[in-house]
Amino acid sequence: GAVVSQHPSRVICKSGTSVKIECRSLDFQATTMFWYRQFPKQSLMLMATSNEGSKATYEQGVEKDKFLINHASLTLSTLTVTSAHPEDSSFYICSARARTGLRSDTEAFFGQGTRLTVV
Amino acid sequence: LAKTTQPISMDSYEGQEVNITCSHNNIATNDYITWYQQFPSQGPRFIIQGYKTKVTNEVASLFIPADRKSSTLSLPRVSLSDTAVYYCLVGDINTGGFKTIFGAGTRLFVKA
Numbered sequence: 058g059a060v061v062s063q064h065p066s067r068v069i070c071k072s073g074t075s076v077k078i079e080c081r082s083l084d085f086q087a088t089t090m091f092w093y094r095q096f097p098k099q100s101l102m103l104m105a106t107s108n109e110g111s112k113a114t115y116e117q118g119v120e121k122d123k124f125l126i127n128h129a130s131l132t133l134s135t136l137t138v139t140s141a142h143p144e145d146s147s148f149y150i151c152s153a154r155a156r157t158g159l160r161s162d163t164e165a166f167f168g169q170g171t172r173l174t175v176v
Numbered sequence: 177l178a179k180t181t182q183p184i185s186m187d188s189y190e191g192q193e194v195n196i197t198c199s200h201n202n203i204a205t206n207d208y209i210t211w212y213q214q215f216p217s218q219g220p221r222f223i224i225q226g227y228k229t230k231v232t233n234e235v236a237s238l239f240i241p242a243d244r245k246s247s248t249l250s251l252p253r254v255s256l257s258d259t260a261v262y263y264c265l266v267g268d269i270n271t272g273g274f275k276t277i278f279g280a281g282t283r284l285f286v287k288a
Binding site: 061103168 | 219220222275277278
């Protein structure tokens with residue numbers, strides 16, 4: 058199946074600093090990418106939808122100035138957690154959907170996730 | 177987006193067949209049903225997708241009744257490695273920007 062790579066897999070940062078997480082579709086072009094946050098023992102919470110070449114659409118309650126999303130190309134989207142605080146510590150997951158018309162368009166492919174710990 | 181309801185948790189033993197049912201009473205005409213599996217500290221993995229009747233692949237079967245208000249994921253002969261959280265999602269896959277919204281999921285625990 059299609060592969061989505063997320064980097065880094067783990068990151069520890071100091072409170073007040075910014076962290077960038079990359080999400081790459083390795084063998085297909087992703088017109089749409091999604092970013093999720095997941096706390097322990099909870100389900101994935103959709104944060105934002107990222108479309109290549111346009112501004113991301115954020116879900117209610119998600120601060121766009123706090124979580125900067127850039128979908129710079131058809132294979133790369135980045136999430137930057139700005140001025141991170143301990144409460145931002147979580148598991149962040151991206152997913153990507155392919156261009157319409159491809160077989161893989163019927164499903165979303167997920168990255169392996171990034172464990173962010175803010176100390 | 178159609179809301180989904182699944183059992184919070186299920187227990188099973190190795191070698192048994194496991195059926196997880198998902199209710200989606202408000203499913204729309206263009207909505208598909210997709211199931212994902214997630215292990216701890218990993219991203220979800222696609223299991224199976226269907227629109228109606230029955231779909232089978234190498235890992236699971238998906239049963240969808242005629243009214244499509246529910247669906248059942250069937251895992252044949254589970255093993256310990258099938259212990260995971262299983263999510264049922266419903267949505268129009270052909271809509272640009274189709275959101276993959278996750279419900280609470282079902283935590284399956286397979287015992288030896």
